[in-house]
Amino acid sequence: MMKTALILPIYNESKYIGNVIQEAKSYVDVVIAVDDGSQDASYEISKKAGALALHHTINLGKSAALKTGVTAALKLGIEIIIFMDSDGQHLPKDLPRFIEPIEKEGYDMIIGARKGGQKMPFLRKWGNKMLEWAAFFLFKCAFNDIQSGYRAFRANVYPQLDWKAESYYADAEMTIRAVKYHLKCKQIFIDTIYYDDFKGMTVVDGLNLLFQIFIWRFIL
Amino acid sequence: MIGIQLLCISFACLALFFTFIAYKRKDFNGKEMLLWMMIWVVFLGIAIFPQAVSPYIQNMGFTRLMDFVVVIAFVVLFALLIHNYLVIKFLQKRIEKLVREEALKDLEK
Numbered sequence: 263m264m265k266t267a268l269i270l271p272i273y274n275e276s277k278y279i280g281n282v283i284q285e286a287k288s289y290v291d292v293v294i295a296v297d298d299g300s301q302d303a304s305y306e307i308s309k310k311a312g313a314l315a316l317h318h319t320i321n322l323g324k325s326a327a328l329k330t331g332v333t334a335a336l337k338l339g340i341e342i343i344i345f346m347d348s349d350g351q352h353l354p355k356d357l358p359r360f361i362e363p364i365e366k367e368g369y370d371m372i373i374g375a376r377k378g379g380q381k382m383p384f385l386r387k388w389g390n391k392m393l394e395w396a397a398f399f400l401f402k403c404a405f406n407d408i409q410s411g412y413r414a415f416r417a418n419v420y421p422q423l424d425w426k427a428e429s430y431y432a433d434a435e436m437t438i439r440a441v442k443y444h445l446k447c448k449q450i451f452i453d454t455i456y457y458d459d460f461k462g463m464t465v466v467d468g469l470n471l472l473f474q475i476f477i478w479r480f481i482l
Numbered sequence: 483m484i485g486i487q488l489l490c491i492s493f494a495c496l497a498l499f500f501t502f503i504a505y506k507r508k509d510f511n512g513k514e515m516l517l518w519m520m521i522w523v524v525f526l527g528i529a530i531f532p533q534a535v536s537p538y539i540q541n542m543g544f545t546r547l548m549d550f551v552v553v554i555a556f557v558v559l560f561a562l563l564i565h566n567y568l569v570i571k572f573l574q575k576r577i578e579k580l581v582r583e584e585a586l587k588d589l590e591k
Contacts, residue, residue, distance in 0.1 A: 296585070316585040322578050330582045334589050 264341040264365050266290040268357065269331030270313070270348040271324045276302040278350035283311035289357035290344065294334050298327040304348075324411075325425060325432035332420060344414040345433075351454045352412040360414035363448050370419045370445040373405055373437060374412035374452040383456060389468040393434065396472055400479045403441045405449050409434040409463070409471065412452055419445055430463050431471050438478055486548075490529035497522045 268290045272279055283293050295308035299321035308315040316330055328345060335343050342364050346352045356374065363369045376390075390407060397403040411433055415423060422443040425435040440447050463471070501522060505515035528535055532547050544550040 314589070316588050318581050318585050320577070320581055322581055326578050326582060330585050333582070333586060337586075337589060 271327035375407035494526035
């Protein structure tokens with residue numbers, strides 16, 4: 263059995279984080295909760311719920327929180343690292359579906375693609391489609407949800423995935439880097455629950471990411 | 483002396499004064515103070531004796547001193563823009579590094 267860690271980047275998620283950690287604990291060896299300068303009690307709740315809680319004194323964005331989590335996981339000798347959003351939109355019961363293909367089938371990275379059914383807000387759904395097409399035409403990246411926050415990877419491929427992008431763009435950069443470095447990747451479909459339409463990426467973020475994907479074509 | 487000259491002279495004097503104050507408050511070291519003083523003294527000189535630089539400006543293809551000043555102003559503004567952008571990026575990276583290192587101290591406890 264490989265040693266697994268779930269990394270949760272947290273920013274003002276006191277409402278959901280306790281339950282997410284409680285549920286996830288049974289599927290992984292360590293839950294690393296990185297509180298990214300929250301103004302609410304997310305950090306304290308994460309600690310109480312049994313996560314290894316780390317705290318950024320100021321808000322640095324999701325990308326930096328993920329990096330802090332990965333550094334901690336590597337120091338703990340973790341072999342499989344999983345990222346999941348902490349707002350309750352991803353289901354911890356899916357965790358074994360991310361771990362098994364890496365352990366048993368030798369995959370380097372598993373990407374959890376959101377199904378994009380009726381539950382996904384309209385703008386998000388079409389924004390995702392546009393990003394997906396851009397990634398396909400520019401990188402021959404055939405994944406349905408390039409910027410999904412629910413993903414797992416083998417810790418030893420981190421040097422290839424080590425993203426430079428800030429904020430929410432880190433997930434998309436990881437996917438594109440995985441394609442560029444020919445990592446063995448698999449996509450699995452996951453259910454998502456949207457509790458809050460105003461969290462996560464905005465339309466402007468989506469357009470910025472689209473521009474960023476074009477830039478990556480030349481610099482990555 | 484025309485209005486624009488008076489405006490430039492006043493501006494240069496004010497800039498010299500603020501450069502000196504920054505030096506006294508130790509915001510500028512000796513080198514920085516000298517550099518900025520030189521820039522403002524040259525600016526002051528051109529504002530008082532614009533005809534002194536006219537031959538050089540015409541050699542560069544500018545017909546009027548004002549055109550030259552506008553072009554230089556844009557060059558300086560863009561240089562400052564890039565410089566400020568780089569400094570902000572550098573500071574951002576340092577802050578991120580510090581905050582992340584601080585967070586990881588919890589791991590060692």
